[in-house]
Amino acid sequence: MEAPPPDLGRSTSLWRNRAFLFLWGGQSVSVLGSTVSGIIIPLYAVLVLHVSTFEMGLLAAAGSVPYMLVGLMAGAVVDRFPRRRLMFWCDLTRALALASIPLTMLLSGTPPIGQLLAVAVLVGVMTVFFDVAYQSYLPGLVENEQLIDGNGKLSTTESVAEAVGPGLAGVLITVLGRAGAILFDVATYALSCLSLVLIRTPDEVIEKRPVPTPRQLVRDVAEGAAYVGRDRILRRLAQFAVTVNLFGSAYGSLEIVFLNRDLHAQAWMIGAAAAIGSTGGVLGGLAAAALGRRIGSARATWLPLLALGWLVLLVPLAQPGWGFVLVGLGTAGNVASIVIYATGAVSYRQATCPPHLLSRVTSCLRWISWCSMPAGALLGGLLGTLAGLRAGISIAVVGCFLAGLWLFFSPLRRMRDLPLARTGTENTGKTLDEQPEPSLAT
Template sequence: MSLWKNRNFLLLLGGQGVSEFGSSITYVAMPLVALTVLDASSFEVGVLTAMSSLAFLLISLPAGVVVDRSARKKLMLWSNVGRAALVGVVPLLAALDALEMVHLYVVAFFVGVLTVLFEIAYQSFVPSVVTKDQLVDANGKLSTTQSLSVVLGPPLGGGLVALMGATRVMAVDALSYLVSVVSLLLLPMREEPPAKTAGFSWDAVRRETAEGLSFVFGHPVLRKVVACTATSNFFGAMYFALEMVFFVKELNAGPLLIGLAISAGGAGGVLGGLTARRVSTRVGSARMIWVSVLGLGWTGVLVPLAGPGWGFALIAVGLFGFSLSAVLYNTAQVSYRQAVCPPELLGRVNASVRWVVWGTLPVGALVAGWLATSLGVRETLLVAGAGGWLAGLWVYFSPIRGMRDVPTTEPVTA
């Protein structure tokens, strides 16, 4: 059956798409609140970025146990309710003239906590909605929706910030989470009862967490993929922590121009999502993992070479190529993980992967703030671009270089 005829998948796709759209607006609005409303420094913006991803380092592993023991749909639903409430606090505090940087730090951290739970449950939920041979196609379509939000969200967000102010715009993200809640409520499917139903003790958490970690690091391909993604995310966090600082303070760009530049990156992601199935057919769904990074990742180096005027176009080209590379890579590596992992371990395996690959984000953001203070913003972005590209060497020098396609047979054990 075509995915376009799968009602459950379409509800999941649509609800998450609206939520991603709202989040892409906040991606522009939150740092602009810090920079333009609270006059934050480069280091403070780096800390804000770190706070939004710190939860992946702190709670990803126990979150995987929670996901494998819980109804994933219900967990996703309540995570979005909480995120809507937290994001809605920012415009409320601003209206009361009481907003401070510490409030942004707290909101960013706890939204991150709920995002950890949602994302792990979400990736673990997809294989129950589609068949195994549809995973690449499904993940490609989900990535396309995310990338479309990046295309449309930032320019709209930039325009709304110029029209309404950055703090008020964040209310849009709060509403988008509620739309996702409604779509999840409309999902008619019922999940199988969680396999793990024993008492929730710390010994059980440690034992079950160890099972997920052992699978990931005992698997000859997965551990190399994790190393590649973690390295790429470290340098990506360096870039994203300074992106707005570079646009605003180095290039004197306004909100609308910033939004349009980021949208170019989203367009690359859309192309990646739309062509992922075709590329995987021609190149090989496993081979696509390393070809996408090493073949296209170099474009990230173009961004810090940009200047005012027409030089700003280098940002659009760089972000387009980088996003195209990232979506092709992520579609392939997530599909590989979902295919080889036993279903009863998937939550903990996803959590173990997220703990490593997202755990590098706060470290990268803090390093970016420190390096920018000592070396300069542009120079730090050059380091970030080169490092993200060379991360692909992890998977090039791995067993996956000798594979063409993601396995579609029963999951293997490590």
């Protein structure tokens, strides 16, 4: 007779799920700390090291390059180790890397730009592996029907951290100084480590295999990419993510310049527009689970993109004066709709992918999304230069809005709820046999 499965502490309410609460709490403080250090370190480079524009570009790129370099193969590596243990070591490594900056301040007074670049790259690499591991670990802590609620809570706190992080960074620098502010981020990673230790759910290795050879790594990555290509819903999610990140990054690269030069916005207006936009992510995360229950989780992935996403079209209509409010509202509508979409999209992936493929599918989709962002930033600069700021930002926001058509013309339009159950077998990774999907041209 088989032994009963271990008690995962699951219940109908995530507020009584001890394991999830520890994961949620640890991830929340970690994201807040990362937001703070993401502002303090570049500020230190400008004010203290007086770095050149080129060096600032290198520092900005150092944090994102790891996503492109190791993001695709991260899932194949994550599958070979206990996910919770891997997350712990990623957090610990990030904490030690960041702690080297105030330590150098104490010993020699001025960390060189080379050290800041090395820390940014190392933290970026660890973040890639941590993010893939924790998105693959969540389905082991909650029931499938709780995934949308769980991902919504995680998205909400991430949005809150991004909203309050800049202001908190200023307060911490004033009260604790630059070194103390960086140590705040170190402390948040330490708390995240502690939260992972306190989770009692048994850690699981999906596939106990040795560290892969390059050939095995390529084969594993190809298997995850092939699963994305076979699954019609995942394929549409990937197409949407590439499109919205491309035009969203183009918009992001022009937004502040547009506010400053075309709208003649003062610093407080630019900050207010950013704050209004950030509330969209918070409200979207809070509404995701309730909206999914109300109109159906499948409809909630695409309907808000059309019902709320159109607000981004208001941005090019903004004029000097109070026009910055339109920029904030447009950004809020866009961010809210994408957060609601992402909550359902991630939940679908977590619930339906066979466990032995989940990390590889996750890293494949994240890599595709991240690679379109640098191209989008370059596109924004090109559009702003050739067509002008208002015309360039108009093209960017129209692209963001029309990206939702990838999901409208997909199997999701015929569903009320996402099929939050595995539709293939763990050995073959077969996907759901669906009816032919409608063409984008229809």
